[in-house]
Amino acid sequence: MNAHLPSQLVLDKELLRKEDLRLITGQGKFTSDWHYEGMCFAHMVRSPYAHGQIKHINVSDVRNALGVLQVITSEEVDAAKMQTLPSGVTIQNSDGQAQHLAPMPILAKGKVLFVGQPIAMVVADTLEHARQAAELVQLEIDMLDAVTDYESALSPDAVQLHAHVPKNLSIHFSKGDVQATDKAFEEAQFISHMKIKSQRLIGSPMELRSVLAKYDATQDKVTIHTPNQGMLGMLGALEQITGIKKDQIEVIAQDVGGSFGIRAGAYSEHALVILAAKLIGRPVKWVGTRSEVFVSDWHGRALELNGSIALDAKGKILGLRFDDKADLGAFTCYFGSFIGARNISITMNGVYDIPALSMRSELYFTNTVPVSAYRGAGRPDIAYAIERLIDHAAHEHGFDLVALRKMNFIKPEQFPYDNHMGSVYDSGEFELLMKRAIEVSDFNHFESRRAKAAANHRLRGIGLACFIECSAAGTTNKDQVLGRFTKDGVLQILGVTGASGQGHETSFGQIVTTATGLHADRIQYLAGPASKALIGSGTGGSRSLYGAGSAVQNLCEQILEKSKELAAQHLQVEAGDLHFDHGSWHLSAKNASVSLDDLIKKFQPVDASAHPLDAQGEASSGSTFPNGCHIAEVEIDPETGVCEIVNYTAIDDLGVVISPKLVKGQIHGGVVQGIGQAFFEQAIYDESGQLLTGSFMDYAMPKTGCLMQIHSEHIEVVTKSNILGSKGVGESGCSGSLPALSNAVINALRPKGIWGMDMPYTPPKIWEALQG
Amino acid sequence: MQMTINGVVQEFQVDDQTLLVEVLRDHFHLTGTHIGCDTSQCGCCTVLMNNEAVKSCTMLAAQATDSQIVTIEGLASDGLHPVQEAFSQEHGLQCGYCTPGMIMSTVHLLNRHPNPSDDQIKEGLAGNICRCTGYVNIIAAVKSAAKKIQEKTV
Numbered sequence: 037m038n039a040h041l042p043s044q045l046v047l048d049k050e051l052l053r054k055e056d057l058r059l060i061t062g063q064g065k066f067t068s069d070w071h072y073e074g075m076c077f078a079h080m081v082r083s084p085y086a087h088g089q090i091k092h093i094n095v096s097d098v099r100n101a102l103g104v105l106q107v108i109t110s111e112e113v114d115a116a117k118m119q120t121l122p123s124g125v126t127i128q129n130s131d132g133q134a135q136h137l138a139p140m141p142i143l144a145k146g147k148v149l150f151v152g153q154p155i156a157m158v159v160a161d162t163l164e165h166a167r168q169a170a171e172l173v174q175l176e177i178d179m180l181d182a183v184t185d186y187e188s189a190l191s192p193d194a195v196q197l198h199a200h201v202p203k204n205l206s207i208h209f210s211k212g213d214v215q216a217t218d219k220a221f222e223e224a225q226f227i228s229h230m231k232i233k234s235q236r237l238i239g240s241p242m243e244l245r246s247v248l249a250k251y252d253a254t255q256d257k258v259t260i261h262t263p264n265q266g267m268l269g270m271l272g273a274l275e276q277i278t279g280i281k282k283d284q285i286e287v288i289a290q291d292v293g294g295s296f297g298i299r300a301g302a303y304s305e306h307a308l309v310i311l312a313a314k315l316i317g318r319p320v321k322w323v324g325t326r327s328e329v330f331v332s333d334w335h336g337r338a339l340e341l342n343g344s345i346a347l348d349a350k351g352k353i354l355g356l357r358f359d360d361k362a363d364l365g366a367f368t369c370y371f372g373s374f375i376g377a378r379n380i381s382i383t384m385n386g387v388y389d390i391p392a393l394s395m396r397s398e399l400y401f402t403n404t405v406p407v408s409a410y411r412g413a414g415r416p417d418i419a420y421a422i423e424r425l426i427d428h429a430a431h432e433h434g435f436d437l438v439a440l441r442k443m444n445f446i447k448p449e450q451f452p453y454d455n456h457m458g459s460v461y462d463s464g465e466f467e468l469l470m471k472r473a474i475e476v477s478d479f480n481h482f483e484s485r486r487a488k489a490a491a492n493h494r495l496r497g498i499g500l501a502c503f504i505e506c507s508a509a510g511t512t513n514k515d516q517v518l519g520r521f522t523k524d525g526v527l528q529i530l531g532v533t534g535a536s537g538q539g540h541e542t543s544f545g546q547i548v549t550t551a552t553g554l555h556a557d558r559i560q561y562l563a564g565p566a567s568k569a570l571i572g573s574g575t576g577g578s579r580s581l582y583g584a585g586s587a588v589q590n591l592c593e594q595i596l597e598k599s600k601e602l603a604a605q606h607l608q609v610e611a612g613d614l615h616f617d618h619g620s621w622h623l624s625a626k627n628a629s630v631s632l633d634d635l636i637k638k639f640q641p642v643d644a645s646a647h648p649l650d651a652q653g654e655a656s657s658g659s660t661f662p663n664g665c666h667i668a669e670v671e672i673d674p675e676t677g678v679c680e681i682v683n684y685t686a687i688d689d690l691g692v693v694i695s696p697k698l699v700k701g702q703i704h705g706g707v708v709q710g711i712g713q714a715f716f717e718q719a720i721y722d723e724s725g726q727l728l729t730g731s732f733m734d735y736a737m738p739k740t741g742c743l744m745q746i747h748s749e750h751i752e753v754v755t756k757s758n759i760l761g762s763k764g765v766g767e768s769g770c771s772g773s774l775p776a777l778s779n780a781v782i783n784a785l786r787p788k789g790i791w792g793m794d795m796p797y798t799p800p801k802i803w804e805a806l807q808g
Numbered sequence: 809m810q811m812t813i814n815g816v817v818q819e820f821q822v823d824d825q826t827l828l829v830e831v832l833r834d835h836f837h838l839t840g841t842h843i844g845c846d847t848s849q850c851g852c853c854t855v856l857m858n859n860e861a862v863k864s865c866t867m868l869a870a871q872a873t874d875s876q877i878v879t880i881e882g883l884a885s886d887g888l889h890p891v892q893e894a895f896s897q898e899h900g901l902q903c904g905y906c907t908p909g910m911i912m913s914t915v916h917l918l919n920r921h922p923n924p925s926d927d928q929i930k931e932g933l934a935g936n937i938c939r940c941t942g943y944v945n946i947i948a949a950v951k952s953a954a955k956k957i958q959e960k961t962v
Contacts, residue, residue, distance in 0.1 A: 056896035059904030060888070062840015062880035066905060069839035242844045242852060242905040242939050293842075293905030294939050326845035537903030537940045701899045701941060708942030732849035732937065740943045741930035769942075 052697060053542040054556065055291075055535075064291040067246040067261045068323045075248070076105055078309055078322035079166035081156040081173050082331065083148035086182035086403040086725020087195065090146060090155075094174035098158055101172055103165030105316050108157040108308055110145040116311050118142050119277050122301060124370035124408070127209055127377040127399075135207040135399070138198045140367035140406060142277065142304045148177060149197055149366035150403050151725055152331025154304040159312045159320055182403040182725030186340065186361050189400045197366060197401045204401045206364055209377040212394030212457055220355025220392040224346035228429035233794045234417040234774075236338040236363065236719040237712075238330055238735060239410045241536070243293020245329050249309045250319035258285045258310050263292040265299045266533045266574020267563065269511070273302035278310060285310075286565040292536035296709070297409030298334050299536065300576055301370050305332075327731050334370065335719055336410020338363035339380065341421040346392075351435045353444045355392035358384055358421070362399045365406035372407045373399060379414030379506075382458040386422040387466045387502045387663060388444040393457055403725040409576065411709050412505070412767040416774050419503035423775030424782075427499075431786065438474065441502055442467055459506050461661045463753050469687045470502055473665040476747055477685040482669070495672040496682075497784025501775035504663035507764035508577020515572035515587040516654040519595060521647035525636050527559050529591065532572040533584045534563035538702070538766070543581060543695045544588045547760070550694075551592035552632055553619020570652075578764030581694060583657050586758045591653025595632075598649050602635045657758035662765060664688035666707070666772030668780040677803030679715065679781060686748045686772060691755045691763030699765050700748045706769015707746060712738040713770075714777040714795050736796075811875050813838070814882025828872050829853045829864035832879055840880040840908045844937070851936030854909035855879045861916035863935070880908035883915070890956035891915050891949070900949035902940035910936050914950050923954055 051057055058064045095107045120139035128134050144155050156173060160166035183189040183197070189204040197204055221227060247262040258280060264270040267287035275282050292299070305322050312320040324332065340361040346354045362376025376399045385393055430437040445466040446453050453461040474480065482498045489496035517531040529544060545559040573583050596616055603621035604611035607628050614621045620631040639648050669683035686703050693699050716736035720728045729735040754761035774795075781797050782790070790805050810819045813836060822831055832838045832855065843865055844852030853865040856878040883889045891914045894900070901907040910933065917924060917932030924932065929950050938946060 051893070051896040052899055053896065055904065056901065059901055059907050060880075060892040060895055060911065061884055062838070062908050064840070064904050066839075066842070068843070069833075071837065240939055242850065242903065242937065243842075244844065291904060294903045296939070323843075326847065326850070539902070697899050701902060701945060704942035704944050705902065705940045706942075708944075709939075711942075731847045732845050733847045737849075737937050737939075738943070739930075739937065740933040740946060741926070743942065743944060744926060744947065746942075746944050 053539050054545060055539055055541050066243050066291050066293050067248060067263055067289065070248050070261045072250060072319040075319040075321055076159055076161055076316065077163040077166050078157050078159045078312060078320055079163065079170050080154055080305065080328065081158065081170050083144060083151060083153040083155055085148055085177055085179050086151050087180040088148050088177035089180065090144060090148060090177055092176040093155065095156060097172040098169045101169035103160040103162055104158060104169045105161065106159040106312050108312060110141065110143040112311065113142045117279060118307055121304065121369055122273055122276055123368040124372070125374035126368065127207060127373050129207065129210060133207070135373060136201040137368045138201060138401060140369055142307050150405055151727055152405060157308045157312060159316060184402050184404055184721040184723065184725050186363065186400060189402050197403065201401060206368065206373070206399040206401060209397045209399065211381050213392055214394045216392040217355045217357050217394040221346045221357070224354055225349040226347040226429065226433040227344060228425065228432050229344045230425045230428050230792070232341045232343065232421045232424055234337045234339040234341065234420060235795055237336045237410055237717050238719050239296045239298040239333060239336050240737065241294025241296055241298065244324045244326060245303065245333055246323040247306050247309045248319060248321040249313040251313040251317065253317065256284055258313070259288065260285065260306065260310065261288050262306060263295065263299050263536065264289055264534065265295045265536060265576050268532050268572070269300050269574045270302055274306060277302060277307045283568070288564055289534055292534060295536035295575065296411045297336065297413055297576060300409060300574060330730050330735070331405060331727055334408035335365060335405045336407065337417060338407045339376065339417050341380065341417065343421050343425040345425050345429050347429060347433065351440050351443055353388055353390045356385060356390050358395040360395065360397040362397055363402055363404070363407060364399055365404045366401060367406045369406040369408055371409040371413055375409065375414035380418045383415070383504055383506050384418055384422065384457055385455050386419065387446060387464065387504050389446045389450065393455065404721055411706065412770045415505040415767055416710065416770040419505060419771040420774035420778065423501040423503060424778055427779045437500065441470065461504065462755055462757055464504065464661060464663050464689060465751065465753050466502055466663065469663070469665040469689055469751055472749065472751065473667050473685050473687040476687065476749065477667040477669065477683060479667060489671055493674065495674055495784040495788070496669065497780045497782070498667065498669045499776045499779030499781070499783055500665065500667045501772055501779060502665045503771045503775065504661050505767055505771050507660045507662060508573065508579040509659040510573040510579060510583055510657065512571045512573060514654050514656045515583045516570040516652060517584060517587040517591055518567065518570060518652050519591045520650045521636055523640065525558060525640065527554060529559065529561045529588060530567040530570065531561065531563050531584050532567050532570050533575050533580045536575060538575065538580060539695070539698045540580060543698055544585060546695055547585055547588045548592055551589060552596060554632065578662060578766035582660060582758040582760055582762040582764055585694065585762065586655035586657045586760050587653045589759050590655045591651055594651040594653060595649050598651065599632055599635050602639055602648065603630050606630050606635065606638065655759055660691060660755050660757050660763040662688065662690050662763040662768045664768055664772050666776035668773070668776040670780045670784055672784050672802060674806050677799035677801070677806065679797055679802060681711065681743050684743060684746045686746060686769070687751060688768055689751050689753045689763065690765045690768065692752055692761035693750050694760070694762065699750065702765040703748045703769045704746055706767060707773040708738050708743055710770045710773025710777060711742050714774060715797050718796050809869060809873055811872050811877055813877045814879060822869050824870060826869045827865055828867040828869050831869045832864060838879050838881050842905055842908060844906065849937065850906070851909040851913060852906050854912040854936065856912055856916060859919060861913045880911060883911065889915065890960065891918065891953040894949040894953035894956060898945050898949040898952050900941060900946040906936060906938045910938060910946060914953060917950065918954055918957060922958060924950065
């Protein structure tokens, strides 16, 4: 064990989060930090080609190489009767037409369909031996042409990825009221169109994807360590793939180094490492390298949104139409289809009251890494598209962009508001939020700042965006937590949603402290094998705080209810006469009281039996609608094309905020991931399907200083969809920053005649556009 | 091979190709030093060598012979280092994976510039990537740590 902390560490001041001490002292435990006696090491053999027919895979030299313990090819996968990876949420058109699915095989068989696709796994006594042996694989692959974008995938003479999918089209999804929308466009005074790309991104959480499995043959039980977003998602996928029952698998992740959507389910490597551990009878560890996970972690975004808006003479929006394209990559995996159909449609009216909506979306296959969820999973993309389109329409037809928004906002008295695209917005104060953002950002005096910048030969721009998103409804009908008191009087809360940086231990603890008065030191949150009997959603879709957090709130209510009886017993009074305040039960009439703390101690069983205050909390919480108004201000140096963010204001309605500092942290992180997409990041494939941006050297990440300051404020509009009144925060930052930043950049460039540009706004792109 | 790791003189044998980060993580189980990339970009593996921040994934162990190495595990002495404290208090970390490297780079930055300007902070942390925090709170942590250190030395 690596205990190098001084035994008597003096903490001058309190630390912010319960998680922090271990993480700032190097005592955190991520998957690659686990070590077991006799552990061996796996290395993946991946396809070097984007598209090809596998003629022959010869691994006999690999099997005979120094230190090699096991080589797994598709033959071993078939022998183990493993299934494909799950396609995840699939879609159907209202006329019943189903989607062409293409689930990804654990290891390539017959064909390879993207660079990085797993072909074989080599396991050896050391990582070095596994790597060296993998060099001896003889691969004979007949290369085929590759398709890497919409144009090449759907061209009449395009090669087909999957024999059963004509034209590489998985489905042409449609939704909304086409007739009403067509009518709105016929009646419109003004119409604007805009094609908006949300480019393919690589999620890049800092902890590399990894998995360590050990197998206990005596109990036929598998234990895996792996970063995940909640063990139930991982368990469900593993059961489906491997056939091993959930109760024979334990998933452990003490610390997870970021997730952002990509860790919601199992990958090939999870299934293969489990198989290897069973075959060899020793623990097996696989840790991806960064270059490797660039071509094998699910990619994100990869959407094209073509929006058209119809306005009447005064600027009232009559109708909105989207014609979208969603690149699924080579296979249907997890959330790709859900994003390209459902998530980009359910809030497609944004914060506006629009009577007629319709959308179509083509979901197609390419020879690229499969696409799944990345921070927001379609929500930021559609928010981005709407807010760019509104700005565009305002400029094109001479409307004031603030007045145009104000006129079209859904008014507070219109809630609940059914947009007839699958969402019923429950609450929001859009005008109030915009007003505050305008105030804080000094929006109305912008032109003088623009003039001042112009005097210094700089182009200054301001961008405003109002957005809304639909947070996750959950994968189970309720979330449960189990509360049990340890012999030291610590309330241990077991749940299924594990954190990957959000700070669950701290915020769930805060809910308990607020409700019961118990000190943070006396509360412990654990997501792991002990919670397996519980149900609940994972960490995703901005959901954990109001999902599992509401279950924690319900747990507290039950503990208090039970403690009331114990207090009455202790004080020998009627329970009905007691009231709870500041962590104690009081009987005002007699000036008597007893603290919850004392009751916990007094009723502590002497044997191993359960504490009478132990309870199971649960709550059903539906989707919420976090929303906000973000305003960004940028300055461009026309000599270099470099764009600097000089001001950023984020006014967010997240419902009831439990941990303000942590919530702001989520906003900051989301905003800067938006900055990453707006200014730096883009996964680029060449025509042959090779990923040109294959490492942090070619894929630019946002770094320190890309944003020096941010003004973040919350306006709490309480939701009734969960007992905490909270709306979720994880994805808001991104949804606000993409349109605010883009509108600011275009605002700076518009005086130079530039009305449109696709992200990322790199210096060469801006410079080139300025050259005309 | 000999080097001082967190104040303790260590003698050990590794082959020529072994990286410093492998010695720390695999040989001494100092797993607070992380690996986040393979191109020296992310800085998760940053440690101090003779008081200078270095990327331990980009150095052979042999290059660190006879040097003084401090890892995140060796930073706290009679209490948390002010940089550690500041990162927590300013919420300069979320998942914590990049944090050890960020903290070690900040320690080196503040050794060079006790009262760093914004540009010096940008330059000092240019080799460290964080995907969670958005950096704004990391910048706040660096400034707060600088203040703490100055108050201590006065």
